[in-house]
Amino acid sequence: MSSEFPATTFPRRDFLKAGGALLVGLTFAPGVGAQQPPGGAIAGPFTPDPEQLDTWIAIHADNTATIFLGYVELGQGNSTALLQIAAEELDLDMSQVLAARVETGKSPNQGGTNASASINRGGPRIRLAAADARQALLSRASERLGAPVERLTVSRGVVSVAGTPGQTVTYGALIGDRRFDVPYTGKAPVKDYRDHKVVGASLPRNDIPAKASGKYVYMQHVRVPGMLHGRVVRPRGQGAYGDGARVVRLDADSIRDIPGARVVRRRDFVGVVASEEWNAVRAAQQLRVTWDQPESLPTSPAALFERMRAAKTIDSVVMDRGGVDAAFAAARHVVSHRFDSPYQIHAGFGPNCAIADVKADSAVVMCSTQGPYATRAKIADVLEMPEGNITVRYYEGSGTFGRSCYDDVAQAAAVMSQETGAPVRVQFMRWDEHGWDNFGPAHTADVKIAANADGKLVAYEYHGWQHTWSVTETTAQLAAGRAASEGQDGRAQSLTPTNTGEMYALPNWRIVNHRVPGLQGYFKGAPLRSPLDLAISFGAEQVVDELAYLADMDPYIFRRQNMNGDRWLAVLNAAAEAAKWSPRKAAAALSKSRVVRGRGIAVGTHLSSYGAAVAEIEVDRNTGVIVAKRMYGAIEAGQIVNPGFVENQISGMLVQAASRMLKEEVTFSRTNVTSVDWVSYPILRCSEAPEVFPVVVKRQDQPSTGVGEEVIAAAAAAIANAFFDATGVRLREHPMTPSRVMSALRRA
Amino acid sequence: MATTLTVNQRTQSIDAAPDTPLLYILSNNLELQGPRFGCGLAQCGSCSVLVDGVEIRSCVTPLSAVAGKSVTTLEGLPAWYAQQNRLASAPELHPLQQAVIDEQAMQCGYCYNGQIIKGAELLSKNPQPTVEQIRTAMNGHLCRCATYPRMIKAIQRASRAMGGGR
Numbered sequence: 001m002s003s004e005f006p007a008t009t010f011p012r013r014d015f016l017k018a019g020g021a022l023l024v025g026l027t028f029a030p031g032v033g034a035q036q037p038p039g040g041a042i043a044g045p046f047t048p049d050p051e052q053l054d055t056w057i058a059i060h061a062d063n064t065a066t067i068f069l070g071y072v073e074l075g076q077g078n079s080t081a082l083l084q085i086a087a088e089e090l091d092l093d094m095s096q097v098l099a100a101r102v103e104t105g106k107s108p109n110q111g112g113t114n115a116s117a118s119i120n121r122g123g124p125r126i127r128l129a130a131a132d133a134r135q136a137l138l139s140r141a142s143e144r145l146g147a148p149v150e151r152l153t154v155s156r157g158v159v160s161v162a163g164t165p166g167q168t169v170t171y172g173a174l175i176g177d178r179r180f181d182v183p184y185t186g187k188a189p190v191k192d193y194r195d196h197k198v199v200g201a202s203l204p205r206n207d208i209p210a211k212a213s214g215k216y217v218y219m220q221h222v223r224v225p226g227m228l229h230g231r232v233v234r235p236r237g238q239g240a241y242g243d244g245a246r247v248v249r250l251d252a253d254s255i256r257d258i259p260g261a262r263v264v265r266r267r268d269f270v271g272v273v274a275s276e277e278w279n280a281v282r283a284a285q286q287l288r289v290t291w292d293q294p295e296s297l298p299t300s301p302a303a304l305f306e307r308m309r310a311a312k313t314i315d316s317v318v319m320d321r322g323g324v325d326a327a328f329a330a331a332r333h334v335v336s337h338r339f340d341s342p343y344q345i346h347a348g349f350g351p352n353c354a355i356a357d358v359k360a361d362s363a364v365v366m367c368s369t370q371g372p373y374a375t376r377a378k379i380a381d382v383l384e385m386p387e388g389n390i391t392v393r394y395y396e397g398s399g400t401f402g403r404s405c406y407d408d409v410a411q412a413a414a415v416m417s418q419e420t421g422a423p424v425r426v427q428f429m430r431w432d433e434h435g436w437d438n439f440g441p442a443h444t445a446d447v448k449i450a451a452n453a454d455g456k457l458v459a460y461e462y463h464g465w466q467h468t469w470s471v472t473e474t475t476a477q478l479a480a481g482r483a484a485s486e487g488q489d490g491r492a493q494s495l496t497p498t499n500t501g502e503m504y505a506l507p508n509w510r511i512v513n514h515r516v517p518g519l520q521g522y523f524k525g526a527p528l529r530s531p532l533d534l535a536i537s538f539g540a541e542q543v544v545d546e547l548a549y550l551a552d553m554d555p556y557i558f559r560r561q562n563m564n565g566d567r568w569l570a571v572l573n574a575a576a577e578a579a580k581w582s583p584r585k586a587a588a589a590l591s592k593s594r595v596v597r598g599r600g601i602a603v604g605t606h607l608s609s610y611g612a613a614v615a616e617i618e619v620d621r622n623t624g625v626i627v628a629k630r631m632y633g634a635i636e637a638g639q640i641v642n643p644g645f646v647e648n649q650i651s652g653m654l655v656q657a658a659s660r661m662l663k664e665e666v667t668f669s670r671t672n673v674t675s676v677d678w679v680s681y682p683i684l685r686c687s688e689a690p691e692v693f694p695v696v697v698k699r700q701d702q703p704s705t706g707v708g709e710e711v712i713a714a715a716a717a718a719i720a721n722a723f724f725d726a727t728g729v730r731l732r733e734h735p736m737t738p739s740r741v742m743s744a745l746r747r748a
Numbered sequence: 749m750a751t752t753l754t755v756n757q758r759t760q761s762i763d764a765a766p767d768t769p770l771l772y773i774l775s776n777n778l779e780l781q782g783p784r785f786g787c788g789l790a791q792c793g794s795c796s797v798l799v800d801g802v803e804i805r806s807c808v809t810p811l812s813a814v815a816g817k818s819v820t821t822l823e824g825l826p827a828w829y830a831q832q833n834r835l836a837s838a839p840e841l842h843p844l845q846q847a848v849i850d851e852q853a854m855q856c857g858y859c860y861n862g863q864i865i866k867g868a869e870l871l872s873k874n875p876q877p878t879v880e881q882i883r884t885a886m887n888g889h890l891c892r893c894a895t896y897p898r899m900i901k902a903i904q905r906a907s908r909a910m911g912g913g914r
Contacts, residue, residue: 027903074856075854075855075856075857075858075893076855090823204849204852205852207857208848208849208852208857209849211854211857211859211860212848212854213822213823213825213840213841213845213847213851213858214780214781214782214822214861215781216781216822216857217781218784218858220784220785221775221781221784223776223779252795265872276764276765276768276776277772277776278765278768278769278772280773281788288839335889347892348892349786349792349794349856349858349859349890349891349892349893350784350785350786350794350858351785351786360820396856397858398855398856398858398859398892399858399892399893401855401892404776427785429788430786430788430789430791431789479831482752487782584784644852648852648855648895648898651894651895651897651898652855652893652895653893653894654893654894655890655896655897656894659894677787677789677791678789678791678792678890679789679791680761683890683892684894684896685887685888685890685896685902686882686886686889686891686896686899687883687884687886687887687889689894689896689897689900690897691897692897708858
């Protein structure tokens with residue numbers, strides 16, 4: 001089992017005590033210069049000072065470097081890719097750079113590892129810090145070797161004087177064991193992208209060998225001495241977020257026969273602890289609790305969408321360009337439809353897990369958060385303890401794909417440790433994870449788009465309804481009595497020009513966001529990989545396809561003449577080329593066979609990059625089963641640090657998009673969520689997975705943007721469009737399950 | 749109450765309630781990191797181990813059911829492979845573990861305990877599986893990161909490395 005600091009961990013405090021580091025960091029003060037990237041490290045109390053260079057990089061006496069990242073490894077490879085950037089600028093070999101475990105108080109606060117931010121926002125900072133470090137090291141080397149900086153070259157951290165063999169000094173000898181005390185300038189020269197050797201290479205991930213052999217320490221493996229095993233006890237499946245959950249009666253005697261098991265209760269928070277894990281699991285299932293379960297949920301999925309549309313929404317016109325109404329009135333082809341998208345679950349493969357050790361005036365919490373500093377604040381809230389007394393230490397869990405219930409489980413462990421006075425490890429059961437997740441919110445839309453006789457888009461109008469994301473975690477609600485609360489409208493939780501229409505050149509364009517009050521009969525919401533984008537593309541890209549059909553045009557050719565700029569056009573072309581797309585009108589050759597085939601194309605984005613996809617599917621007209629056979633996904637995300645990682649992300653997005661489009665939907669009764677495991681919430685299986693063909697469109701001269709979410713929307717919509725090509729019928733709600741397919745085919 | 753079982757070729761006595769699911773014994777008593785909790789319902793394959801060479805779900809298998817049997821976890825796969833193939837010594841990794849690394853197949857990797865255990869079972873029974881046979885055999889092992897295509901490639905690569913397949 002893991003020790004507290006495995007080999008990959010570098011305890012900063014001890015290191016500083018030993019005086020052993022070149023510590024280089026970045027400053028994020030305004031006015032640093034034009035190359036200063038947006039976003040970045042957040043200064044604050046109990047946070048390593050981003051103005052201090054030693055927040056970012058340490059060079060050791062053995063000529064290796066530790067890089068302090070604020071972003072966490074989630075299985076996407078960022079802890080390798082960010083090291084590639086550092087190694088490149090420092091002229092170190094990849095074997096000489098190591099990422100420190102992310103921990104509050106030791107790691108910089110760069111905000112959450114979300115919105116595909118690691119390379120996008122984190123990359124430039126590491127690059128500039130490494131460049132500063134290199135320059136400072138060269139200046140010292142110049143003194144030591146008695147040669148001007150211009151004559152110095154570096155390889156694997158060994159500085160040499162050009163033309164003078166044998167005259168060398170290592171980084172470690174120059175600085176290891178001493179502090180550098182050089183401020184970050186943000187102005188040290190960085191390498192020209194054409195000189196990159198490490199950046200842009202498909203190097204293997206650092207974490208995979210240990211993951212393949214069983215040596216990797218996931219959060220679920222961590223144990224600490226004297227620890228109790230805890231489980232939460234809640235209704236099977238959440239009810240309405242605004243209602244919380246209320247205990248009517250709790251029978252502590254009902255677990256009396258289980259050795260060592262006892263109830264931990266604070267207000268309406270109920271858990272059990274035991275020294276043996278199986279006893280905690282049994283006790284959580286056996287404990288008799290009667291809950292007040294109001295019938296606040298809609299009577300059906302259809303009623304959910306009606307409730308959203310009938311709600312007293314907060315409406316905002318996000319975009320109103322040109323004269324939309326007049327353009328529709330004058331247009332040759334107008335298509336207008338409603339689309340519905342369900343709640344979906346993050347459904348991490350290993351339920352979230354945390355260990356908390358809470359003392360009278362301090363606490364250590366180990367968990368799999370995407371944002372250790374944000375989690376620290378949430379822990380402080382439930383413990384009623386100053387943030388500075390709390391340490392949150394990151395351990396990777398299973399892929400989270402957004403804000404699943406990792407903060408909830410961390411708060412639960414903290415509360416249970418505070419109540420019992422012992423370290424407590426809480427792992428959610430599968431029904432906790434599925435049933436009490438912060439779901440990707442449901443979305444309903446009215447989409448109306450028009451084209452002229454030449455197939456040029458002339459008007460686009462999108463009305464979307466959804467609630468925003470929950471702020472209060474369930475444990476805070478139940479244990480601390482915190483009221484349910486929601487986030488503000490913001491990028492990714494409401495409609496924006498970026499996610500709604502910007503891929504097309506639109507002379508007349510209107511977007512209206514209808515914010516639904518999410519505390520009145522809805523579920524907890526949170527960003528789920530590519531939040532909102534899948535739903536938006538599902539509607540908008542189908543309507544664009546229908547316009548192509550009305551204009552008697554191939555859907556790829558139709559899009560090609562409407563794309564907004566060269567970068568969109570390039571990624572669309574890349575997907576079409578990969579699929580060897582030959583132009584023809586969709587649904588031009590409908591077959592009467594039992595199994596019919598179709599292909600679809602679509603574009604989409606998340607916040608910053610360009611995505612396009614082609615799907616080839618089969619539909620069994622007797623059973624309604626859709627199988628995605630082959631999927632092609634293209635991304636353009638500026639400079640690519642590791643093409644292999646990006647291909648892996650694209651592949652995963654294509655298959656996951658198929659899963660979300662064909663299978664995934666939260667189900668519920670009037671009182672509770674009822675999709676609480678892999679049977680009631682099926683996801684795509686191996687036998688159903690499409691062959692995938694990822695394409696990375698490289699623009700190494702451009703800043704890097706995100707790659708973790710940017711193809712989902714295109715891939716999902718491509719499947720929807722392929723269904724029309726195969727059947728001549730449109731599906732306007734997903735998932736595209738056999739029963740939906742059969743009723744749509746019958747209606748046609 | 750003590751139960752005798754063999755885990756990764758080491759026979760030991762386990763003092764635990766006989767109805768305890770094997771997974772908790774492996775994780776807590778034996779501190780193994782291969783099998784891991786995913787659902788507790790035998791739905792996902794995260795906890796898979798081999799018992800006498802057959803893949804089972806340790807989250808629903810009581811300790812008493814494996815008494816006297818031979819359990820192989822991800823950690824013990826190289827030695828199990830050596831035994832199966834009468835090799836003089838165990839390789840560092842099972843060929844499928846190596847293939848997973850070579851293909852860079854996984855993302856978070858949490859499910860790969862089960863993917864590798866099930867894939868190793870398949871290759872031991874059928875050294876040259878077709879893609880369809882691979883898909884069928886692996887169908888009970890879910891992957892939320894949706895890395896199925898690369899996992900299939902890894903099994904094909906391992907098959908080639910083991911002197912089988914195409």
